[in-house]
Amino acid sequence: xxxxxxxxxxxxxxxxxxxxxxxxxxxxxxxxxxxxxxxxxxxxxxxxxxxxxxxxxxxxxxxxxxxxxxxxxxxxxxxxxxxxxxxxxxxxxxxxxxxxxxxxxxxxxxxxxxxxxxxxxxxxxxxxxxxxxxxxxxxxxxxxxxxxxxxxxxxxxxxxxxxxxxxxxxxxxxxxxxxxxxxxxxxxxxxxxxxxxxxxxxxxxxxxxxxxxxxxxxxxxxxxxxxxxxxxxxxxxxxxxxxxxxxxxxxxxxxxxxxxxxxxxxxxxxxxxxxxxxxxxxxxxxxxxxxxxxxxxxxxxxxxxxxxxxxxxxxxxxxxxxxxxxxxxxxxxxxxxxxxxxxxxxxxxxxxxxxxxxxxxxxxxxxxxxxxxxxxxxxxxxxxxxxxxxxxxxxxxxxxxxxxxxxxxxxxxxxxxxxxxxxxxxxxxxxxxxxxxxxx
Numbered sequence: 001x002x003x004x005x006x007x008x009x010x011x012x013x014x015x016x017x018x019x020x021x022x023x024x025x026x027x028x029x030x031x032x033x034x035x036x037x038x039x040x041x042x043x044x045x046x047x048x049x050x051x052x053x054x055x056x057x058x059x060x061x062x063x064x065x066x067x068x069x070x071x072x073x074x075x076x077x078x079x080x081x082x083x084x085x086x087x088x089x090x091x092x093x094x095x096x097x098x099x100x101x102x103x104x105x106x107x108x109x110x111x112x113x114x115x116x117x118x119x120x121x122x123x124x125x126x127x128x129x130x131x132x133x134x135x136x137x138x139x140x141x142x143x144x145x146x147x148x149x150x151x152x153x154x155x156x157x158x159x160x161x162x163x164x165x166x167x168x169x170x171x172x173x174x175x176x177x178x179x180x181x182x183x184x185x186x187x188x189x190x191x192x193x194x195x196x197x198x199x200x201x202x203x204x205x206x207x208x209x210x211x212x213x214x215x216x217x218x219x220x221x222x223x224x225x226x227x228x229x230x231x232x233x234x235x236x237x238x239x240x241x242x243x244x245x246x247x248x249x250x251x252x253x254x255x256x257x258x259x260x261x262x263x264x265x266x267x268x269x270x271x272x273x274x275x276x277x278x279x280x281x282x283x284x285x286x287x288x289x290x291x292x293x294x295x296x297x298x299x300x301x302x303x304x305x306x307x308x309x310x311x312x313x314x315x316x317x318x319x320x321x322x323x324x325x326x327x328x329x330x331x332x333x334x335x336x337x338x339x340x341x342x343x344x345x346x347x348x349x350x351x352x353x354x355x356x357x358x359x360x361x362x363x364x365x366x367x368x369x370x371x372x373x374x375x376x377x378x379x380x381x382x383x384x385x386x387x388x389x390x391x392x393x394x395x396x397x398x399x400x401x402x403x404x405x406x407x408x409x410x411x412x413x414x415x416x417x418x419x420x421x422x423x424x425x426x427x428x429x430x431x432x433x434x435x436x437x438x439x440x
Contacts, residue, residue: 169371
């Protein structure tokens with residue numbers, strides 16, 4: 001397969017891929033019964049790459065989705081995390097009398113940066129929820145090996161990673177394998193109906209969107225004695241840009257994916273952002289910002305106003321609000337105010353549903369490929385993050401053409417390497433300075 005110098009993410013590409021995009025946007029409305037099969041008639045071996053809280057949950061959801069699924073391999077930087085996740089998943093499944101679906105022996109608990117190789121080799125279905133830096137790299141490796149893949153958000157942290165992700169998407173199409181995204185909003189039936197009603201004109205023409213993800217920081221942990229600098233950073237990965245990409249990709253990717261969904265999968269023409277560190281500045285907060293705001297200009301003049309903050313003691317809000325010429329909508333509340341008010345009354349667990357549909361698709365031989373919106377929604381967040389870091393306006397063409405990567409590249413990471421970010425004499429880590437930092 002040829003690797004293009006830049007990503008083929010132009011607006012012309014969207015017209016060519018409109019059928020794929022349309023299929024993706026209607027995914028949440030599909031009934032699982034369409035994928036009827038003799039569930040559990042054959043064993044599907046499941047492996048986890050990353051054993052933190054998110055993949056612990058995903059592992060249990062995957063096993064619930066298919067009685068023939070067996071968890072057989074687990075990989076993480078830290079053995080303690082593997083053991084904790086194995087116990088938690090076993091306990092969760094035991095509540096339903098299904099603890100025997102956890103079949104991970106000690107010799108299939110793999111540690112280190114190359115643990116992903118062993119998990120892939122042992123599995124039919126690979127669930128990826130480790131540091132976001134590695135999501136596209138590990139997804140590509142699993143698909144190249146012929147494995148079905150579920151990968152958590154964000155699906156990359158820099159343009160280099162998005163190129164790997166697009167190659168992974170292409171591999172999934174070529175090999176007819178599933179590539180399912182952890183952007184679970186697409187699997188929420190209530191969100192899907194709300195978006196469809198917006199598309200049907202129930203709030204008129206969309207004028208603007210407001211996206212909020214305001215909360216306290218991700219879990220703050222004390223540094224355990226004996227950890228190397230590299231191990232410490234990996235143990236608190238959300239607070240280091242080279243591992244997590246910071247909060248616009250980490251958090252606002254959900255919001256901006258929903259905005260793009262509302263706007264018929266459009267991509268920004270350009271964006272400008274503001275961000276920095278106000279109070280979360282101690283060494284335990286690494287080198288990420290604690291607040292960001294990004295304004296995206298879309299075709300037709302529509303703007304997305306996107307805000308995220310990870311600061312304690314402040315007002316919190318998680319919302320996706322759509323303002324129209326004849327009304328407004330709240331996606332997270334599945335509610336519309338307009339000429340005719342409406343509110344969805346159903347229930348949906350999108351985290352479970354994405355696994356239900358994944359395993360049903362594997363059984364039916366009709367693969368799901370979410371790569372189209374995985375690539376574009378994630379790249380949208382990356383351009384916003386880079387705008388906040390640099391203080392510069394970033395265009396879609398610029399981010400599309402860039403090959404920037406936060407060093408080291410994922411394939412270059414090794415056990416025992418020197419951490420790429422080092423603390424200063426006061427223990428604090430260097431951060432980007434808007435107006436001075438240059439990244440692309």
